[in-house]
Amino acid sequence: MGIVDNIKLIREEIPQNVKLIAVSKTKPVEDILEVYNSGHKVFGENKPQELRDKETVMPKDIEWHFIGHLQTNKVKYIAPFVSLIHGVDSLKVLSEINKQAIRNERVIDCLIQIDIAHEETKFGLFEDQARELLNSDVFFSMKNVRICGVMGIGSITDDLNKTRREFKELKTTFHKLKEEFFLKEDSFSEVSMGMSSDYSLAIEEGSTMVRIGSSIFGERDYLK
Numbered sequence: 001m002g003i004v005d006n007i008k009l010i011r012e013e014i015p016q017n018v019k020l021i022a023v024s025k026t027k028p029v030e031d032i033l034e035v036y037n038s039g040h041k042v043f044g045e046n047k048p049q050e051l052r053d054k055e056t057v058m059p060k061d062i063e064w065h066f067i068g069h070l071q072t073n074k075v076k077y078i079a080p081f082v083s084l085i086h087g088v089d090s091l092k093v094l095s096e097i098n099k100q101a102i103r104n105e106r107v108i109d110c111l112i113q114i115d116i117a118h119e120e121t122k123f124g125l126f127e128d129q130a131r132e133l134l135n136s137d138v139f140f141s142m143k144n145v146r147i148c149g150v151m152g153i154g155s156i157t158d159d160l161n162k163t164r165r166e167f168k169e170l171k172t173t174f175h176k177l178k179e180e181f182f183l184k185e186d187s188f189s190e191v192s193m194g195m196s197s198d199y200s201l202a203i204e205e206g207s208t209m210v211r212i213g214s215s216i217f218g219e220r221d222y223l224k
């Protein structure tokens with residue numbers, strides 16, 4: 001089966017109101033174009049320069065999502081065009097996103113990454129740290145970023161109950177933050193969770209956006 005068949009099957013499988021982000025990191029523009037020409041226009045990347053380079057050569061009506069860990073000094077590469085930054089995990093990076101958004105005369109939508117897996121290799125804030133960020137004067141003064149929800153990455157494990165618990169935790173955190181900070185803001189509505197190995201579970205637990213790479217494009221080759 002080709003990549004277009006793969007994405008069609010996944011699109012049919014997931015509910016209409018769940019947004020599908022086709023994660024094209026490490027994959028060539030030819031593959032992305034094939035998916036694009038089949039009618040899908042939402043893609044995710046996790047390296048700022050790679051994303052910038054692909055954006056330059058690809059059709060302009062693509063919605064590009066940045067899904068990985070973002071370093072402060074690299075925000076500038078994606079600020080002119082990115083439609084959603086999934087992995088905001090510090091006030092420092094959010095300040096830089098705000099600064100680059102001002103420079104580009106736009107508002108940049110962001111999700112706060114919550115640490116649900118509690119593994120050392122994963123990024124993200126604990127719920128209290130997210131609360132602290134949202135309560136800060138520095139955040140209050142930012143006019144060019146809009147927080148649209150939360151994002152989380154489940155543990156790499158065969159224990160589906162563990163993953164389910166993590167997704168439940170993220171959904172609960174979303175509801176609490178909504179209640180405390182965004183009750184009047186309809187735009188705070190997204191829970192980005194679920195990848196190739198666990199998206200069905202994530203949808204059962206209330207995901208609004210799934211980020212799927214290898215089940216669409218095939219396994220990634222990091223050695224090239």
Ligand SMILES: *Cc1c(COP(=O)(O)O)cnc(C)c1O
Pocket residue numbers: 023025046067068153194195196197211212213214215
């Ligand atoms: C790579 C990546 C994905 C997609 O992973 P697959 O297992 O290939 O579906 C999703 N989210 C993030 C943050 C990623 O880095």
